Amino acid sequence: MRLISTSVSVAALTAILSGIATLPQIAFGQSKSVLIYGRGGDSVSLDPAKETDGESLNVCDNIFDTLVQFKDGTTEIEPGLAQRWDVSSNGLTYTFHLRQNVKFHDGTPMNADAVVFSLLRQHDAKHEAFKFAQMWSYWQDMGMDKLVAAIEKVDEKTVRIVLKSPSAPFLANMAMSFASVVSPTAVRKHKQEFARNPVGTGPFKFVSWTKNEKVVLDAFQEFWGGQPKLARVIFRSYPDSATRLNAFLAKEIHMMNLPTPDQVNVIRLKRPEAKIIEEPAMNVAYLAFNTTKGPFANPKVRQALNMAVNKEAIIKGVYAGMGIPAVNPIPPSLWGYNTTISPYAFNQGKAKQLLAEAGYPKGFESELFYLPVSRPYMPDAKRVAEAIQADFKAVGVKVQLTTHEWAVYLDKTKRGEHPMALMGWTGDNGDPDNFLNVLLSGDNAKPPASNIAFYDNQKVTQILRDAQKVTVQNKRADLYRQAQKLIHQDAPWIPIAHSRVAMPMDPKVQGFILQPNGSRRFFRVSLNGK
Amino acid sequence: MFVRHALQRFIASIPVLLLLTLALFGALKLIPGDIALVMAGERATPERVEYIRESLHLNDPWWMQYGLYLKKLIFEADLGHSLLHDQPILTLFSTAIPATIELATAALLIALPLGLLLGVVSAVARRSWWDKIASLVALTGVSMPIFWLALLLMWFFSLNLGWLPTSGRLSDEVLFDPASESVFRMYVLDGLFFGLSGRGWDLFFSACRYLVLPAVALSTIPMAHICRMTRSAMLDVLQQDYIRTARAKGISKFKIILKHAARNAALPVVTIMFLQAGALFGGAVITETMFAWPGLGKLLVESIGSRDFPMVQSGTLFVGVVFVFFNLLGDLVVGWLDPRIKQSAAQGRGHGS
Numbered sequence: 104m105r106l107i108s109t110s111v112s113v114a115a116l117t118a119i120l121s122g123i124a125t126l127p128q129i130a131f132g133q134s135k136s137v138l139i140y141g142r143g144g145d146s147v148s149l150d151p152a153k154e155t156d157g158e159s160l161n162v163c164d165n166i167f168d169t170l171v172q173f174k175d176g177t178t179e180i181e182p183g184l185a186q187r188w189d190v191s192s193n194g195l196t197y198t199f200h201l202r203q204n205v206k207f208h209d210g211t212p213m214n215a216d217a218v219v220f221s222l223l224r225q226h227d228a229k230h231e232a233f234k235f236a237q238m239w240s241y242w243q244d245m246g247m248d249k250l251v252a253a254i255e256k257v258d259e260k261t262v263r264i265v266l267k268s269p270s271a272p273f274l275a276n277m278a279m280s281f282a283s284v285v286s287p288t289a290v291r292k293h294k295q296e297f298a299r300n301p302v303g304t305g306p307f308k309f310v311s312w313t314k315n316e317k318v319v320l321d322a323f324q325e326f327w328g329g330q331p332k333l334a335r336v337i338f339r340s341y342p343d344s345a346t347r348l349n350a351f352l353a354k355e356i357h358m359m360n361l362p363t364p365d366q367v368n369v370i371r372l373k374r375p376e377a378k379i380i381e382e383p384a385m386n387v388a389y390l391a392f393n394t395t396k397g398p399f400a401n402p403k404v405r406q407a408l409n410m411a412v413n414k415e416a417i418i419k420g421v422y423a424g425m426g427i428p429a430v431n432p433i434p435p436s437l438w439g440y441n442t443t444i445s446p447y448a449f450n451q452g453k454a455k456q457l458l459a460e461a462g463y464p465k466g467f468e469s470e471l472f473y474l475p476v477s478r479p480y481m482p483d484a485k486r487v488a489e490a491i492q493a494d495f496k497a498v499g500v501k502v503q504l505t506t507h508e509w510a511v512y513l514d515k516t517k518r519g520e521h522p523m524a525l526m527g528w529t530g531d532n533g534d535p536d537n538f539l540n541v542l543l544s545g546d547n548a549k550p551p552a553s554n555i556a557f558y559d560n561q562k563v564t565q566i567l568r569d570a571q572k573v574t575v576q577n578k579r580a581d582l583y584r585q586a587q588k589l590i591h592q593d594a595p596w597i598p599i600a601h602s603r604v605a606m607p608m609d610p611k612v613q614g615f616i617l618q619p620n621g622s623r624r625f626f627r628v629s630l631n632g633k
Numbered sequence: 634m635f636v637r638h639a640l641q642r643f644i645a646s647i648p649v650l651l652l653l654t655l656a657l658f659g660a661l662k663l664i665p666g667d668i669a670l671v672m673a674g675e676r677a678t679p680e681r682v683e684y685i686r687e688s689l690h691l692n693d694p695w696w697m698q699y700g701l702y703l704k705k706l707i708f709e710a711d712l713g714h715s716l717l718h719d720q721p722i723l724t725l726f727s728t729a730i731p732a733t734i735e736l737a738t739a740a741l742l743i744a745l746p747l748g749l750l751l752g753v754v755s756a757v758a759r760r761s762w763w764d765k766i767a768s769l770v771a772l773t774g775v776s777m778p779i780f781w782l783a784l785l786l787m788w789f790f791s792l793n794l795g796w797l798p799t800s801g802r803l804s805d806e807v808l809f810d811p812a813s814e815s816v817f818r819m820y821v822l823d824g825l826f827f828g829l830s831g832r833g834w835d836l837f838f839s840a841c842r843y844l845v846l847p848a849v850a851l852s853t854i855p856m857a858h859i860c861r862m863t864r865s866a867m868l869d870v871l872q873q874d875y876i877r878t879a880r881a882k883g884i885s886k887f888k889i890i891l892k893h894a895a896r897n898a899a900l901p902v903v904t905i906m907f908l909q910a911g912a913l914f915g916g917a918v919i920t921e922t923m924f925a926w927p928g929l930g931k932l933l934v935e936s937i938g939s940r941d942f943p944m945v946q947s948g949t950l951f952v953g954v955v956f957v958f959f960n961l962l963g964d965l966v967v968g969w970l971d972p973r974i975k976q977s978a979a980q981g982r983g984h985g986s
Contacts, residue, residue, distance in 0.1 A: 139805060144935070145935070147717055147718060147939075148719060153719070237684065237719055238680075238684055240681070243680055295719065298719065311810045311811075311813060312812055313811040313927070314725070314728050314927060315927030315932065316801070316802060316925075316927045319810075337805050339801065339805075339925075340927075341800060341925045342925060342931060342934070342935070343780075343922050345923075346783075346799060346800045346923055346924065349784070349791060349799040350799045350800060353791045353795075353799050355798060355799060355801075510667060510670045513670070514667075
């Protein structure tokens with residue numbers, strides 16, 4: 104009896120399966136203006152002040168607005184919810200004049216109270232909404248908790264922020280996602296759960312979120328900047344990039360985030376009509392010499408080793424072409440990038456000669472730490488390390504490769520236990536200060552240091568301090584160019600590469616720009632029929 | 634008699650679970666470096682490291698941490714709080730577990746009949762072509778890596794034939810918001826519910842279409858195991874004297890297989906079935922990741938990747954509990970089917986050993 108029933112059920116199952124397989128695809132009319140964006144992971148939460156990961160902020164950036172914002176495709180600042188702003192002559196007081204008649208998605212008005220609420224909830228431990236987050240991550244990461252003295256409402260349409268010391272990067276910080284203006288009514292209503300019921304003023308309003316599946320946003324018709332062209336954006340999660348590729352090839356998604364270089368080639372072959380745009384990411388991968396240790400205290404040695412490394416080969420071999428060789432510590436997409444600096448050309452003969460001049464005609468032995476994990480700026484640190492090891496060997500420097508578990512690695516490099524270490528940085532606010540000051544100022548060279556070269560040039564440190572105080576951007580850019588020149592001469596690093604990001608898209612997708620800070624904005628995007 | 638046996642088995646599984654909590658707790662303590670620093674990553678500020686240390690009670694001695702963990706777990710059914718999501722772990726489980734159950738059930742529905750059928754056929758027709766084909770299917774099923782099989786299935790059924798979607802749970806074109814409208818958190822059931830209550834069948838059909846490929850991929854390994862076990866158990870039984878006797882009495886081959894062999898061969902098969910079910914319902918990490926299926930396996934992988942240790946701890950514990958539960962269930966079913974086991978349990982008590 105059992106056998107019969109089993110075979111019957113197998114037959115039935117087969118019938119059902121084939122029935123399902125041959126059902127026609129269900130088609131709906133709405134799909135024309137619905138964009139499906141395929142990404143590598145789900146958002147953690149949708150409160151822009153809580154999270155630091157791209158998948159959370161990419162969604163938030165379409166729901167919320169900031170007082171000032173990054174101009175499309177650049178790291179320059181333009182008016183956002185603030186129509187204009189004044190800075191006091193001592194650089195301490197910023198006064199923001201708010202745009203009028205802006206409404207949140209829940210219909211409440213955006214005004215000075217809302218702005219003060221949004222910022223103060225991250226700053227003031229006594230604020231009613233302060234306890235709704237475990238940690239206001241970016242507010243602390245960007246040092247706002249130490250920088251800001253007061254956030255005040257002047258009148259209905261004016262907000263004043265007072266700083267404890269002049270800091271020009273403050274304005275760029277205010278364009279970052281964490282400074283988004285949230286609806287106080289919604290925060291009071293949902294408390295912690297606001298992170299899953301976000302309400303902002305942006306071009307898209309939140310509709311629904313199914314964990315690890317999708318986030319759905321609909322166009323907000325009353326958006327102050329005009330009407331979005333898309334009716335709906337769906338962020339779908341595909342944790343495996345091969346699956347994401349298949350979904351793109353099967354035309355289930357319009358855009359595919361973070362393809363590997365090999366996948367980009369597959370797409371060119373299998374879906375030749377697809378559009379693929381590429382931009383350098385706002386990051387840098389580098390080798391830091393511990394400038395307090397042994398031969399590396401000598402700038403000549405550091406310059407020599409800069410000439411010994413074939414960066415082009417590393418980018419071709421390890422980055423599969425998805426990168427550009429780095430010349431300076433900041434990526435070229437940042438304002439203030441010094442274009443006049445010519446890189447140390449790959450020349451192993453000259454490197455040997457310089458080493459001899461420095462007193463190491465026979466070279467020396469040392470150790471190179473390499474990252475145990477894959478990072479956006481360095482997909483495979485071990486292979487980068489091996490390439491550098493081979494290049495150094497050619498000029499007589501024998502290098503032993505070492506790595507540690509990630510946390511241990513971070514700890515040891517912060518304490519300067521390395522002679523040389525591979526490391527990298529992804530920019531936060533598009534301000535050169537966020538690279539140069541964090542990574543190369545003498546102020547950050549005491550353990551646990553973020554300047555793991557322990558590079559301490561008083562002149563550079565002073566320039567970087569000055570650049571924080573000047574508020575005129577042209578002057579700041581000049582200072583950063585000077586700093587880059589000095590850093591180039593001292594060569595505390597070998598800047599290796601800035602990785603590139605590619606975005607394959609359905610040919611119907613129009614108007615999408617890759618933002619330098621990694622943001623994904625859908626306001627100006629449209630889907631045009633073939 | 635059976636109740637006593639069941640009770641014994643149940644009590645025996647309690648120390649196993651306690652040991653499991655201790656092992657999990659211990660394993661997390663063995664992670665090199667400062668856990669708080671590991672969790673905070675590159676941008677660790679002293680404040681954040683201290684916050685994590687505080688919220689995980691890392692400043693207390695380990696036995697106090699373990700005691701607190703057990704106390705919350707047992708007396709408050711508190712699985713903890715996910716640091717990554719800032720949500721109770723129970724809430725996160727409540728959406729992931731139904732997705733896993735839906736997928737695992739579908740996979741079992743494929744693996745069970747198919748595995749049994751192939752196993753019986755290959756035992757009865759030993760050394761025939763049927764046997765060889767069944768062996769080949771079983772061997773392939775057990776040895777082919779799922780991620781590879783998953784990609785092959787997508788390539789063939791989605792990209793080449795265009796019959797089925799590559800991955801996910803539901804088409805975006807179906808007007809259904811899972812976050813607010815789902816009753817069961819299992820879309821096939823939701824679809825059935827919608828269909829029967831007159832709200833259209835497209836949800837049901839879409840959910841089924843999306844379920845096919847992951848279920849097939851997930852079913853291969855249990856199917857292969859069930860098939861192999863059925864085959865060897867059947868072969869074993871078919872060589873017994875009483876089968877020869879039955880055959881000598883002139884009973885038809887079909888009847889012998891069904892009536893005399895299958896029942897006796899069922900015991901090891903049932904055991905392996907429950908073991909496989911235990912593995913399936915604990916979440917299928919690779920299948921769920923490959924097919925973007927938002928189940929428990931995917932939740933676990935995500936929490937490991939983002940170093941959400943409370944989540945890793947509770948998730949792994951849940952997987953362990955499911956496994957122990959299905960083992961226990963299998964034990965009980967086998968005991969119920971096989972009078973000998975009940976007897977030995979009773980004797981064990983008699984000898985006082």
